[in-house]
Amino acid sequence: MDKAILRNVAINLFGLVLPTFVSLVTVPSYIRLLGVERYGVVALVWTLIGYFSVLDLGMSMAAQNHISKAHASGDAEACERVFWSAFWLNFTTGAIGGLLIYSGGALYTAYFSHVSSALRHEVFLALPWLAVAIPVANVSWVFAGAINGAERFGIYNTNQTLGTFLFQLLPLAAAWAVAPNLQTVLAAAVFARLVAGVLLGRSALRVLNIRTLRGPRFDTSKALFNFGGWMLVASVTGMVADSLDRMMLGAGLGARFVTYYTVPQNLVTRLNLVPNALVRTLFPRLSALRRDHADEIAAQSLQFLNAVFTPVAIGAIVVLEPFLRAWVGPVLAEHGAPVGRVLIVAVWLVGQASVTRVLIQAQNNPAATARVGLVELPLFAGLLWFGIDHYGLPGAAAAVLARALFDYLVLLCLARIRTRTILVDMFAHLSFLAAALAIAWWLPGAAYAIGTGVVLSAANIVWSVASTPMLRGYARSLLFRLNSRKSA
Known part of the structure; x- marks a missing residue:
């Protein structure tokens, strides 16, 4: 990049x-x-x-x-x-x-x-x-x-x-x-x-x-409609799917459980600022590039996003419960923290799926992403109904996570960019998030969990730099600049 x-x-x-x-x-x-x-x-x-x-x-x-x-x-x-x-x-x-x-x-x-x-x-x-x-x-x-x-x-x-x-x-x-x-x-x-x-x-x-x-111009307007119509379909299905969990929770469990779910959800979705900034940057660039160069930029962007966003997600997982306790009280934190932790992993996956989605759309195939949304919506509704009916709040969060993983895998296959390499990198970072979930659930006391989370975040950064040539180049450049300033 x-x-x-x-x-x-x-x-x-x-x-x-x-x-x-x-x-x-x-x-x-x-x-x-x-x-x-x-x-x-x-x-x-x-x-x-x-x-x-x-x-x-x-x-x-x-x-x-x-x-x-x-x-x-x-x-x-x-x-x-x-x-x-x-x-x-x-x-x-x-x-x-x-x-x-x-x-x-x-x-x-x-x-x-x-x-x-x-x-x-x-x-x-x-x-x-x-x-x-x-x-x-x-x-x-x-x-x-x-x-x-x-x-x-x-x-x-x-x-x-x-x-x-x-x-x-x-x-x-x-x-x-x-x-x-x-x-x-x-x-x-x-x-x-x-x-x-x-x-x-x-x-x-x-x-x-x-x-x-x-x-x-009629011909230009027609071309804009051909592209924009599919973007509209994708946007509408996304809007419906994003609000479906709260609607079905309200219908199935009542308003109290919607509050338990919505408070941590609104908090963790703020993390989307990082991938949204990347996607906003990528869309015009990927639109203007040839497919081979666009694929290379998208693959590098996924590696960059994993390296930057995973430590942020790890930190959010371990501090979520103590933050909720201080912000909205122990009762809501007790119900909302387990849900919020799972939703953080979902947000992490959605951010990566957004990169492959924008690659497909930018390369003049918005219909493919719109069709994914149309197929996914009824499947997601059914999974939400089953999860809420059998497991309550954790079931709703698990359905959202499953939807995010489905999005990621399907869009990655449609994008056709170094699928094996990207999957290996993704699952390696996902293992760090799984460790953070275990730490947040099982370590006694917030101080122990946060301290261990800091160590885990540092280990993830070191692993990202060691395993990614692009990031090693950035690290060398940064060290060179720091040494040059000290010498001056």
Whole structure:
């Protein structure tokens, strides 16, 4: 893996961590200003808008794929054609979505919502802003795809971070200075999204050196739909599968067990920041490369991810229970820690599967990954039902782990990249995770478990460097730089 990829991974990781931190910090202030009920409505509103991301129809990823190829070949005209075709398609679907959310929101608020009449009136006044939010979000995804397609991740993450600051702080300021009601907060939030979208769009036009406004092209739009449609199928099946465990736990065991499961799940899924930063970096690069070179980069990325992510996962496994005890109390920690440990291994596998998935998608075969999701969904539902019915919370976690392993093995076979070598490396690292699980379960006392986990993490790092030529090269380069600085 070249240094440019590593630099972009670091940039993307920073761009994912900082907005998450800002969001967490501002939540208590929102709750104090708005109250629990209003903040709950705001949270539901943005969740609803998140579901409307399906109206993107995979266009942002399709645009990123096509722009990365055109940009790598120096075809500025093709970049411009793809950009404007994706823009107008997403603007149109976003406008339709805005009309739907306005009319549907009015109907739901009038007849089905369980809120006070005063709050219902505030929701009615806020609905036009929600309608505007959908097309703004839709075209912003195209702008983001265009910038990432050109591999200008520094520009994208600068805009994203600025947008997050605006989105979190401007509504808070409006609630404090104007009025702590829904229409004020949502209007300020949509205005913040609009400003962020304009800045992102200006950056996209500059990156691609686009100076003229153009209409969509039918042939380009068709190509984008052919790619984006399968990306949409994969996204929807993934969204359903990711929420299925909580839904079936609620139906089978009740809300109390959903809490026992969701708290550690929400915590350990934060670990996805590491593989997500890598995947965001890889997609445009793998789209622009020939298959043989793309395979080599993907194989190196899997080795790199194992070396970086396994020590993190080991540390998370051994500290999870003491952290939960300090954070949410002993009862929830007792039920949630065993589940969370298994889910950490699942997250670790999902991260690796994401690399092979993005390789397949980037090399113009998104249909293959979508079909895997379609086949997997009913199998996963059946396994969840059996696991929850017979084993409760551990059964649900085991089903999620089995799904992650299925994803990993099937996608690795479809990717056809050094399967034997990669499997040997994966199972070697998996043995370290199994040892961490044993330590966390059987060693008495958190101090003993954490101390042994630190030793195990160090041993895993040493093994990774010793067994991987690429990592040995990085280690030698680092030592050489340190020695040079000491000499100077």
